[in-house]
Amino acid sequence: MTTPLHGPTFSSYAPDEVSWxxxxxxxxxxxxxxxxxxxxxxxxxxxYAESLPVEYQPDEQxxxxxxxxxxxxxxxxxxxxxxxxxxxxAERGPHPVLASLARAxxxxxxxxxxxxxxxxxxxxxxxxxxxxxxxxxxxAALDYLTRHxxxxxxxxxxxxxxxxAIARExxxxxxxxxxxxxxxxxxxxxxxxxxxxxxxxxxTRDDFLVASACLNSTVSGLVSRTVLNDALIAPGEFHGAKxxxxxxxxxxxxxxxxxxxxxxxAVRDAVEDGVRQVQAGDRTPTWSGWHSVEQVRERYGIAxxxxxxxxxxxxxxxxxxxxxxxxxxxxxxxxEHRHIRLLADARGVPVDVxxxxxxxxxxxxxxxx
Numbered sequence: 001m002t003t004p005l006h007g008p009t010f011s012s013y014a015p016d017e018v019s020w021x022x023x024x025x026x027x028x029x030x031x032x033x034x035x036x037x038x039x040x041x042x043x044x045x046x047x048y049a050e051s052l053p054v055e056y057q058p059d060e061q062x063x064x065x066x067x068x069x070x071x072x073x074x075x076x077x078x079x080x081x082x083x084x085x086x087x088x089x090a091e092r093g094p095h096p097v098l099a100s101l102a103r104a105x106x107x108x109x110x111x112x113x114x115x116x117x118x119x120x121x122x123x124x125x126x127x128x129x130x131x132x133x134x135x136x137x138x139x140a141a142l143d144y145l146t147r148h149x150x151x152x153x154x155x156x157x158x159x160x161x162x163x164x165a166i167a168r169e170x171x172x173x174x175x176x177x178x179x180x181x182x183x184x185x186x187x188x189x190x191x192x193x194x195x196x197x198x199x200x201x202x203x204t205r206d207d208f209l210v211a212s213a214c215l216n217s218t219v220s221g222l223v224s225r226t227v228l229n230d231a232l233i234a235p236g237e238f239h240g241a242k243x244x245x246x247x248x249x250x251x252x253x254x255x256x257x258x259x260x261x262x263x264x265x266a267v268r269d270a271v272e273d274g275v276r277q278v279q280a281g282d283r284t285p286t287w288s289g290w291h292s293v294e295q296v297r298e299r300y301g302i303a304x305x306x307x308x309x310x311x312x313x314x315x316x317x318x319x320x321x322x323x324x325x326x327x328x329x330x331x332x333x334x335x336e337h338r339h340i341r342l343l344a345d346a347r348g349v350p351v352d353v354x355x356x357x358x359x360x361x362x363x364x365x366x367x368x369x
Contacts, residue, residue: 013254026245032054052224070259079271087201095153097154097155103217107221154185161195192210193206219252289310306365324349
């Protein structure tokens with residue numbers, strides 16, 4: 001399958017907001033109990049992208065907290081969207097093609113596209129492509145982009161950086177694609193938040209809460225994370241994902257987009273200030289996030305950096321879809337991880353206060369026998 005998918009038949013997003021360079025695996029049985037799935041991944045008998053975790057559905061208290069978090073953080077989110085969009089325009093010209101990395105990058109790509117339309121009356125094409133750690137980016141999706149656009153105009157977009165694994169994966173995958181005879185794409189990743197200091201195009205380097213990290217598919221167009229399973233996907237076909245249409249009643253994907261978009265006019269001055277600050281500063285990646293993760297790994301005797309997930313977004317993911325061991329926080333009462341403390345309490349996960357932590361919080365995955 002190499003034809004883009006669109007809402008409402010795939011995802012709850014409007015059809016013009018994003019073209020999914022994925023194939024629909026909604027009818028496939030891919031979910032496995034979290035602990036069983038984690039054990040197979042850690043033992044090396046399965047790759048995490050071959051299956052899906054069971055979609056964790058939080059309780060009413062957590063959903064109410066999401067509503068409060070979204071309202072509180074919408075101006076900051078809107079500002080970061082504006083800053084990164086203006087930087088993309090300044091660095092890549094007024095006619096870029098957005099390729100967001102599924103799925104965390106997808107709502108961010110839509111918001112960037114909305115800012116370009118609202119502020120500059122420009123319509124930027126927006127696609128979502130799959131990238132898988134240790135397996136690379138979807139080469140069929142890259143070939144599709146090459147056939148329809150100038151590869152040099154493509155800007156890859158993600159939500160945030162943790163330790164920088166996906167930024168590294170993107171560079172290596174695009175190099176491999178070019179070496180195999182494919183087109184050369186620009187590997188400069190644009191993100192809303194870069195607490196790992198891994199990229200040069202970002203809305204902020206603060207480790208702040210991007211509200212789309214708080215939930216799974218219900219804040220991402222009702223689409224699962226992406227799947228790369230040889231039993232379902234033939235060579236030359238797009239990677240796959242599922243559309244959870246049955247979760248429509250609890251879907252807040254478009255509410256998030258509209259809440260942030262509604263703040264665009266109010267943050268214009270803040271965006272101008274933010275762009276000036278970013279452009280005046282030293283944006284050279286230091287990969288400080290990766291170094292701090294290594295320190296945490298050594299301090300806690302953890303076998304692999306893959307079990308250390310830094311930052312608010314990554315810690316949330318650990319609690320929503322992995323088997324968490326413990327959570328580390330820099331400040332016991334920081335508002336940006338109220339939802340994390342609530343999830344940790346619900347799952348019986350201990351929370352340690354570590355004042356010298358480089359990130360606001362870090363999630364540690366449990367090593368299973």
